[in-house]
Every structure is written in C-alpha cells, then in structure tokens.
Amino acid sequence: MGALTTRRAGALLLSPLLVCYAVAFIAPIVLLFITSFVVGRGYYQPGTSLTTEHYVHVFTDSFYQKVLLNTLAMGVYTTCLTLLLGYPLAYHHARASSKTKGLLTILVISPMFVSLVVRGYAWSIMLSDHGVVNNLLMWFGIINEPVRLLNTMKAVVVGMVNVMLPFMVLPISSAVESINPHIEESAYVLGAGKLYTFFKVIFPLSLPGVIAGTVMTFAITMSSFVMPALLGGPGFQVFGTIIYNRILLISNWPVGAAMAFILVAIVVLVMYFQERLLSVLTKRRRLT
Amino acid sequence: MVMPTERRKSSTLTVESLTKVFGNHTAVDEISFQTIPGEITAFLGPSGCGKTTTLRIIAGLESPTSGSVYIDGEQVNDVPAHRRDIGLVFQDYALFPHMTVRQNIEFGLKIKGLNQQEIQERLEKSLTQVNLAGKEDRYPQQLSGGEQQRVAVARTLVTQPRVLLFDEPLSNLDAKLRESTRLELHNLQRKLGITSIYVTHDQIEAFAIADKIMLMNKGKIDQFGTPEEIYASPRTAFAADFIGTSNILETTVRSVNQGICTLALKNGQMITGFAVGKASEVSPGDHLLVMIRTQKIRMTNTKPERGQVNILPGKCLYKVFLGDSTRCLLDAEGIRLTADCESECVTNVREGDVYVSFDVSAVVPVGRG
Numbered sequence: 001m002g003a004l005t006t007r008r009a010g011a012l013l014l015s016p017l018l019v020c021y022a023v024a025f026i027a028p029i030v031l032l033f034i035t036s037f038v039v040g041r042g043y044y045q046p047g048t049s050l051t052t053e054h055y056v057h058v059f060t061d062s063f064y065q066k067v068l069l070n071t072l073a074m075g076v077y078t079t080c081l082t083l084l085l086g087y088p089l090a091y092h093h094a095r096a097s098s099k100t101k102g103l104l105t106i107l108v109i110s111p112m113f114v115s116l117v118v119r120g121y122a123w124s125i126m127l128s129d130h131g132v133v134n135n136l137l138m139w140f141g142i143i144n145e146p147v148r149l150l151n152t153m154k155a156v157v158v159g160m161v162n163v164m165l166p167f168m169v170l171p172i173s174s175a176v177e178s179i180n181p182h183i184e185e186s187a188y189v190l191g192a193g194k195l196y197t198f199f200k201v202i203f204p205l206s207l208p209g210v211i212a213g214t215v216m217t218f219a220i221t222m223s224s225f226v227m228p229a230l231l232g233g234p235g236f237q238v239f240g241t242i243i244y245n246r247i248l249l250i251s252n253w254p255v256g257a258a259m260a261f262i263l264v265a266i267v268v269l270v271m272y273f274q275e276r277l278l279s280v281l282t283k284r285r286r287l288t
Numbered sequence: 289m290v291m292p293t294e295r296r297k298s299s300t301l302t303v304e305s306l307t308k309v310f311g312n313h314t315a316v317d318e319i320s321f322q323t324i325p326g327e328i329t330a331f332l333g334p335s336g337c338g339k340t341t342t343l344r345i346i347a348g349l350e351s352p353t354s355g356s357v358y359i360d361g362e363q364v365n366d367v368p369a370h371r372r373d374i375g376l377v378f379q380d381y382a383l384f385p386h387m388t389v390r391q392n393i394e395f396g397l398k399i400k401g402l403n404q405q406e407i408q409e410r411l412e413k414s415l416t417q418v419n420l421a422g423k424e425d426r427y428p429q430q431l432s433g434g435e436q437q438r439v440a441v442a443r444t445l446v447t448q449p450r451v452l453l454f455d456e457p458l459s460n461l462d463a464k465l466r467e468s469t470r471l472e473l474h475n476l477q478r479k480l481g482i483t484s485i486y487v488t489h490d491q492i493e494a495f496a497i498a499d500k501i502m503l504m505n506k507g508k509i510d511q512f513g514t515p516e517e518i519y520a521s522p523r524t525a526f527a528a529d530f531i532g533t534s535n536i537l538e539t540t541v542r543s544v545n546q547g548i549c550t551l552a553l554k555n556g557q558m559i560t561g562f563a564v565g566k567a568s569e570v571s572p573g574d575h576l577l578v579m580i581r582t583q584k585i586r587m588t589n590t591k592p593e594r595g596q597v598n599i600l601p602g603k604c605l606y607k608v609f610l611g612d613s614t615r616c617l618l619d620a621e622g623i624r625l626t627a628d629c630e631s632e633c634v635t636n637v638r639e640g641d642v643y644v645s646f647d648v649s650a651v652v653p654v655g656r657g
C-alpha cells in the first residue's frame with residue numbers, strides 16, 4: 001500500500017515534466033510523421049487526405065536512390081575509418097599511465113570544444129584544390145596535380161572522421177580498460193605473439209566497446225548535416241542536406257518528412273541489430 | 289629437435305644480480321640464486337617485498353634494470369615472454385573469459401602448432417590430471433573458484449614449460465580448499481618434475497610445498513635455504529620474526545667460554561646460549577640479538593630443579609586458551625615474552641608470579657644488535 005501510494009505520488013509529481021516532454025518533443029515528431037503522408041507539398045492540416053506516395057517516391061526515384069546510396073556509403077566509410085584510426089588510440093588510452101591518459105583524453109575530446117561549423121570551414125580550406133592537403137601530397141610527389149577533394153565524399157568522410165573520433169575512442173577505451181591486463185600477459189606467456197594476442201584475445205574481449213562505438217558513429221554520421229553541407233556541397237548530397245533543402249528551401253514538407261523517417265528507421269534497425277549482437281555476445285561469451 | 293613427449297629433463301633457472309628500479313624505488317635489489325632442477329623454490333616475504341616483480345622479470349613481462357636471467361645456462365634477457373617457454377599461473381587466474389575450458393587449455397597448444405590428434409590427447413590427459421573431465425565446454429564464469437584455478441594450472445601445464453611460476457595461486461581460495469589444492473599442486477609438480485617458483489606471503493604454505501625457500505625483505509634476499517634451516521637457524525632478526533612466532537631480545541655479551549656465551553638482558557638478568565652462528569665471533573661487551581621461539585619457553589609456579597641456567601622470575605600477565613596450546617604473556621622483570629605452552633602443562637599455572645625457563649639451545653643468535 002505504502003509503496004503504491006509513494007509511486008503514485010511520484011508519478012503525480014513527474015506529470016508536469018511529462019506534459020512538457022510531450023509538448024516539446026513528442027508532438028512535433030508525431031506531426032512530422034503525419035506530414036510525411038500528406039498529399040501534395042504542404043504540411044498536415046485537419047481534413048487533408050493521406051498517402052504513402054512520398055515513401056515510394058524516395059525509394060524509386062533515381063535521384064533519391066543516389067542520395068540514399070551516398071548516405072550509406074558515407075556512414076560505412078566513416079565508421080570503418082574511424083574504427084581503424086580510433087582503435088589503436090583507444091588501446092593506448094586504456095593502457096596509458098594516469099598522467100599520459102589525462103593528456104590523451106584532452107587530445108581526443110578537444111575537437112568537441114570547437115564548433116562543428118568552424119571545423120567544417122577549417123577542413124574546407126585544408127581540402128580545397130590549392131589547400132594544405134593537396135600541396136602536401138604534391139610536395140611528397142604522390143600526385144602531380146591537385147585532386148578534387150572538396151564537394152566529394154572524400155572530404156565529407158575526412159570531416160566526419162574528425163567529428164566522430166571521440167565517440168569511437170571513448171567506448172573502446174573503456175572496454176579495453178576493463179580487460180584484466182593479466183589476461184593479455186597470460187597469452188604472451190603461453191606463447192602468443194602480439195598480433196595473435198590482439199586478434200584472439202584483446203579484440204574479442206573489447207567487442208562490446210567496438211560495437212557501441214561503431215553503432216554510435218554510424219547513426220550520428222548517417223543523420224549528419226553540417227559536414228556534408230560544408231564539405232560535400234552540391235557535388236555530394238546526403239539525406240541530411242536534402243531534407244534541409246526540401247523542407248526549408250523548396251518547402252516540400254512531405255518528401256522531407258518521409259526522408260527523415262526513413263533515416264530514423266535505418267538507425268533504429270542498426271541499433272536493434274547492435275542490441276541483438278551484444279546480447280548474443282554476453283550470453284555466449286559471458287562478457288558481463 | 290626432438291619433440292618432448294612424456295617428460296623431459298628438468299631445467300635449471302639461474303638469476304644473477306637482478307635489480308629493478310621503479311622511479312626512485314628499488315623493488316628488486318641485486319637478487320641472485322640458482323634452483324636445483326625439478327625443485328620448488330618458494331619466494332617468501334611480506335607484501336611489497338618484490339616477489340611478484342622478480343617473478344615477472346623471470347617470465348619476461350618486465351625487463352630488469354640490471355642483472356640477468358638464465359634458463360639452462362642460456363641467457364634469456366632479450367627473449368620475449370612468448371618465446372621463453374615458461375608457465376605462469378596468476379593469483380587471479382586470468383583465464384580467457386570468452387573461451388571455454390577446452391579453448392583455454394588448447395590455446396598454448398595451437399600456437400605450438402601441434403596436430404589435432406596430439407592436441408586432443410594432451411587436452412584429455414590434462415583434464416583428467418586436474419579433475420575437470422566433463423566440464424570442458426563450460427565458460428570460466430560457470431566454474432567455481434577452485435575449478436578456475438585448476439583450469440589455469442592445466443592451461444599452463446599442457447604446454448610443458450621449462451619453468452613453472454606461481455604467483456600466490458591459492459590466495460583466492462577459501463582455507464579448506466587451499467590446503468587440498470596445495471597438496472594436489474605439490475603432487476602434480478612432483479610427478480612432472482618441472483622446476484618451479486612459488487610466490488607466497490604465507491609461511492605455512494611455503495614450508496608445506498617448497499624444497500627451498502628464498503626469504504625476501506625489501507627487495508633483497510634475506511636468507512636462502514631449506515625450510516628446516518630457515519626455521520631452526522634464522523640468520524637475521526627479520527627471518528626470526530617473519531618465520532614462526534618468536535621473541536627477539538637485545539643482549540650484551542658478558543663472557544664467551546668453551547662454546548658457551550653468557551648474555552646480559554636489558555634488566556641485568558643473565559641467560560646462556562651456545563656460541564654458534566652469529567655468536568661464534570663475539571667478545572665481551574658486544575651487543576647481540578637473540579631469538580627464542582615461543583614454543584620453547586616454559587612457565588611454572590615452582591622453580592624448576594633441573595638445569596641451573598635460563599630460569600627467570602616473572603609474572604604471567606594473562607593466558608589465552610587456543611586449544612592445543614595456550615598463549616601466555618609474560619613479564620620477566622621488565623622484559624616482555626610471549627610463550628606458547630602446551631595447554632595441559634599450564635592449566636594449573638595461575639596468573640601472577642611464575643618462573644620462566646628455556647633450554648640453552650633455545651637461545652638462537654640472529655644479529656649483532
């Protein structure tokens with residue numbers, strides 16, 4: 001009885017907050033969701049008829065298909081590159097002495113203190129035809145004339161890797177940190193070299209962190225807007241930039257809304273598989 | 289090279305002036321010793337005296353600041369851990385949590401490149417050896433502490449290492465299991481004849497399992513010898529204090545005569561001991577630390593008749609009944625002594641005025657005060 005009343009009182013106390021949440025977060029999403037089914041180009045008003053044609057359009061029109069492929073490619077490349085660059089950093093971060101670790105932590109998260117837009121413009125200067133990157137590549141003799149980087153996926157992926165690195169490094173580092181160093185040392189003493197130990201022992205044991213980092217990176221990259229807008233421009237368009245274009249520039253609300261929910265669906269699907277994978281891992285391998 | 293099959297020649301481990309400095313702290317200080325092939329040597333000492341560090345240097349997990357490690361006469365300083373052919377059982381077992389018992393045990397064999405049939409044979413043999421048959425498909429977390437410990441041992445033994453290292457392998461087990469596991473370990477080591485190092489801070493464990501004891505204090509070797517030697521004739525006050533329970537007394541030499549020394553206690557009372565070991569080169573006036581084991585002290589209400597020496601009048605402050613023995617705290621005119629007497633002998637001794645006595649041989653010189 002007592003517990004029940006306490007719980008009821010708690011719910012009552014929370015209710016103003018819940019109303020705020022409902023109004024501030026849920027209502028716009030619900031409205032946008034309905035809008036994605038509205039016939040024509042406007043947003044939802046009582047009495048308008050509904051259709052699924054915008055979803056069909058996004059999936060069948062070759063322009064939108066290209067944008068979808070661009071978005072997926074950007075997500076996959078960014079995630080793979082961030083993992084490749086982030087894992088060694090995470091490993092050293094996890095195994096560093098406390099002094100070095102503080103320094104590394106600051107280095108890893110310091111980009112987050114600089115606004116995305118500033119970083120985007122900085123990269124756009126670096127990656128331009130006569131920018132630092134092209135000049136360096138030519139100076140080393142790797143290329144003979146400037147390559148086009150800006151307004152291609154290359155530039156966007158470079159920018160996104162820069163944005164996503166902390167999101168990859170921190171979960172992997174905490175996973176590596178939770179591996180008892182004696183386990184690694186046992187492998188060495190049993191005759192395993194560094195590489196064998198890495199692939200058979202350390203990497204499998206750090207998988208929960210790897211999965212968390214890659215899923216987070218993939219999800220955030222897929223729905224990113226600033227870096228694709230600044231570095232991809234008209235040459236490399238993704239869901240984020242097209243949604244912005246459709247809704248804010250040409251006022252085609254329903255298509256923009258449909259694309260937004262397709263994006264949400266992809267991210268939710270990926271997260272669902274992450275959840276499944278993690279639970280299989282923890283059950284089978286008992287990594288708890 | 290001939291593949292080792294059942295058993296091979298036991299190896300010799302030699303350590304020469306091993307030193308390890310961490311920052312400004314010397315964890316291991318000029319340690320040198322040699323093991324006899326097939327024997328167990330225990331590193332015994334209080335926590336923080338450098339036992340684990342020494343072991344890790346031998347295993348190749350830590351590099352020495354100076355000094356060398358030799359296995360069968362071959363210097364292995366520059367051989368990385370995974371090529372040293374050494375086995376190491378950690379205190380926390382460090383099993384691979386994502387592998388089954390079988391996979392844990394096969395880990396070292398697969399690296400050696402043995403064929404499937406030999407792996408299977410060795411696996412089965414070691415499973416029976418450590419009594420884990422039928423549990424090979426479990427994950428470490430599904431095993432009890434004792435079982436995990438046996439997997440750690442099996443995983444190391446199957447690779448047939450030249451030297452086996454144990455770092456406090458029993459300290460995470462409860463007291464009962466510790467004793468039976470210790471016996472099993474001892475038997476297994478005897479049967480396989482692998483030269484072993486056994487690190488422990490527990491004197492009883494070291495005595496029970498080891499052929500030789502290397503007593504360590506503050507990174508240095510305090511004494512190296514058989515358990516019997518170290519118990520009977522500790523050469524330093526530290527050894528006397530750390531091994532068993534004893535009273536350490538400061539004395540001044542009064543006379544040395546025909547192998548007998550007469551020593552003055554701080555309260556002026558005289559005691560007598562044999563002029564052996566540290567007492568063989570003293571002359572009157574020298575200070576000498578002597579040890580008397582608590583079990584060697586007797587306590588009576590009446591003055592003992594036999595033996596005219598080493599009888600001190602005193603008071604029994606209190607008695608603590610411990611079962612077979614009774615611990616008595618004594619005050620012999622200002623000198624505190626602890627005695628462990630057989631309970632039967634002291635049940636009738638009242639607290640209060642008593643006579644404290646001990647044999648001449650019970651007085652063991654341990655240092656030059």
Ligand SMILES: Nc1ncnc2c1ncn2[C@@H]1O[C@H](COP(=O)(O)OP(=O)(O)O)[C@@H](O)[C@H]1O
Pocket residue numbers: 310315333334335336337338339340341342
């Ligand atoms: N990696 C290290 N860095 C700094 N000091 C260490 C390190 N490892 C051990 N020590 C120090 O060396 C001394 C000996 O440690 P250890 O060999 O673990 O002792 P034991 O095993 O006898 O308890 C301790 O004072 C410990 O603090």
Ligand SMILES: [Mg+2]
Pocket residue numbers: 336339340341
């Ligand atoms: Mg230790």
